Amino acid sequence: MNTRRPASSTPLSARISNAWNHPVHAWVSVPVRLIVGVTFLIAAWPKLADPEGFAWSIAMYRMMTPKYVHLLAIILPMVELVTAITFIAGFRVRGAAVVMCGMLVMFIVALSYAFIHELEMTSCGCFTPAGAKALSEHRETVGTDLLWRDVWMLFACGYVWLFDTGRWGVDGWIARWRQRSSKHA
């Protein structure tokens, strides 16, 4: 006797819940975490190496007074670095995803501002200090391709926040270790 209910008769909420907790998310989120995490690592390094250059990059956006530019130039690269490491390692992965979403929203707002005001700069300052080369002849207005790159990463981080349980990462390893310990106990 077939005891299983036909799929069409499964309530919508149950189907959403099942889809939400589908094991495939644990697999899909691993390359997503790797790509976004490594991108943030690569972005954090030059900013940590040349904090003043990054300060000028921030100042180029003309969104804040020069007085507080240094503080942001000191803190932001370290937040990027720590978040990228935790994101790749899968430790507090949903928390790291929230931080990344926050940073990406900030970057998108800054790029949009530069795009709307047609600010001329050599680069967005994401991976290289833009201020040092500012008087070169290769100044460009910020394009929408940079904006789309950040939007896609925002979606990726949102996906990790919503669906990744951290199974393939430090979070999953800690959960399995706790499970084993409780069984032994």
Add this chain to the structure above:
Amino acid sequence: MTDPVLEEKNLVPAPAKIPWRDLVIAWRDAALIVVLSTVAALAFNALRANGLPWLRYAPFDLLGPCPEIADDIPLITAKKLKPGDPNLVIVDVRLAWDHLGGHLPGAWFLPMYETASLDEAVVARLKNLKAGTWIVLTGAAGTATAERALTALVGQGLRGLYVLEGGVEAWEKLGRPLESTSIPVILRESGRPADRIFIDARDEEAFAAGNREGAIHLPFDDLLPPEQEILDRLREVKDRELVVYAGEPLPARPDHHRPVHPAYGVAAELVARGFRNVSILAEPFTGPAQPTNGPATGAGVSPVTEEPSEDGTPGGAP
């Protein structure tokens, strides 16, 4: 609704729930990550050699745009400039004689010659300034020379550069004080004490035709800086008096006289570069056979007959 009997027999899978709790806890973790990263960043910044001050000191009420991205050269007016500010360095890009004639208080000397690059030692000092220092370049009256210097310095990676609008002239028009340096003038010289070194400011041809015994040749050139090798040699004997002479009489006010007198030009180059004990010999040197007026003494070392300059002071130049 799912049949509880079937559910009890594990025949119908219980629907998994949306992990609302985990999603909310993620925000707590996010806050923890940000706080810990901030503490680590501030500690790292305090320990590193090229750490930044937390707040960028802005001596001017500047809200933007940043100098390097503006289409025009970043200008600062004389009214807004405050010499003596610890976060501000004023750099005079005029040539030595103009610099000595009157410069902004505490201004560094970084001459912008027509055919030579900037002094590397001074550029290195500018690069080693603490992070966040603002550099204001001052020219004579316009901004052309200072703009050239700014472009050259930006090319070497310096930032936070401004040009003083209207140059030193604009500063002077506001009635603000200028610092000037005078060079002592010796009207007539006789003999040669052992602690005195003569510097011949004439051109190559005149020097080859004859010069004072033991004189160092440092020809006057307003297009090029003095030869570094000669400056190094003179630095080795910095305690001795350096007397610069030329082949033509010194005007009454050499610092205001154009074209620049060769002896004054060379002496100004030396004084602007920090040499002490530099003086100018007003008496022109016309040839090796020229008799001296002072009393001759033996043993190769002679006392010097120094007459006061026309205004009665030891130094003729103001």
